[in-house]
Amino acid sequence: MRQRKKAVFNWSGGKDSALALQKVLQENEFEVVSLLTTINEDTQASSIHAIPLEILSRQAESIGIPLYAVALEKKPGDYDDKMSEATHHFKRQGVTHFIFGDIFLADVRKYREDRLTPLGIEVVEPLWSKSSAEVMDHFLQSGIKTKIIVTQADKLDGTFIGKELDKESINLFPDEIDICGENGEYHTLAYAGGIFRKEVKFSISQAKKISYNFRLDDGQTKTYSYWQGELSV
Structure with a gap:
């Protein structure tokens, strides 16, 4: 039996995250050891989706994968600093891959790779290069x-x-x-x-x-x- 690669899934709480994670779990190439999400330290909610930490935690509990929340302050460079700390935390656990639910935003993927590759982490994008119509069709068939x-x-x-x-x-x-x-x-x-x-x-x-x-x-x-x-x- 082949050994699966250890990975962290970067969780937003939304449909693309859920669809990409479902695909990863079905393919069984990776052992997803944790969901990783960033929250606003003041609001205790995710920065873009504004999902409260309590709901994010309940999502993780329902999925059956632990949630690792990174609280961000409103100061320059805090995101990069905190994510670097989180990356080193997971590297010590043997994690080699970070998985995301992006579809086609090349600048976003480059940003992730520029920061994670030097730390020895490979970026994985399960939905990458598919058209939005394809992704939506897969989502509607996913049951999510x-x-x-x-x-x-x-x-x-x-x-x-x-x-x-x-x-x-x-x-x-x-x-x-x-x-x-x-x-x-x-x-x-x-x-x-x-x-x-x-x-x-x-x-x-x-x-x-x-x-x-x-x-x-x-x-x-x-x-x-x-x-x-x-x-x-």
């Missing part, structure tokens, strides 16, 4: 259930918050957005079916509009607005 919890306000309005991601809701998407939301158009929370042994219970009490200012490379500032569901267990 997810709900939309964040939308980019100028792409999808607040009425999408709380909708089940299925053929019905997908048919309501404007033609110009990526069907998988790979460019940040929307984010989801996976909660049942597929890799989940039991349903992860949560509620969405309201959708609120929030805005963030991002400084661009040319020094200008651009504002992005999102609809975000308020999640609780």
Whole structure:
């Protein structure tokens, strides 16, 4: 019996993570020793999806893989420093691979490889190079259930918050957005079916509009607005 390679799965809590993890577990090439997620130290929720740590922990419990949460502070370089610490932590356990659920964003993959390769960790992308239509088709056949919890306000309005991601809701998407939301158009929370042994219970009490200012490379500032569901267990 061949020995599986030890890996950490970088978990966002959403559909692409769940689909990629399901694929990895089915193929059985890797021993996934932990799910790794980053949270905001102040809010105790994931930074982009805004999923509370309690829900992330319940997802991990339902899947049956331990969760390792990295709490990030709002200071320059903290992400790289904390992720480097986490990487060394897992290397001491014999981990050689970090797995992600990206689809086609080459700059994101390069960023991961630039930081992990020098540390002796190989990046694995199970969904890589597939079209968004292919990934969505695989997701709809996977049995995994997810709900939309964040939308980019100028792409999808607040009425999408709380909708089940299925053929019905997908048919309501404007033609110009990526069907998988790979460019940040929307984010989801996976909660049942597929890799989940039991349903992860949560509620969405309201959708609120929030805005963030991002400084661009040319020094200008651009504002992005999102609809975000308020999640609780």
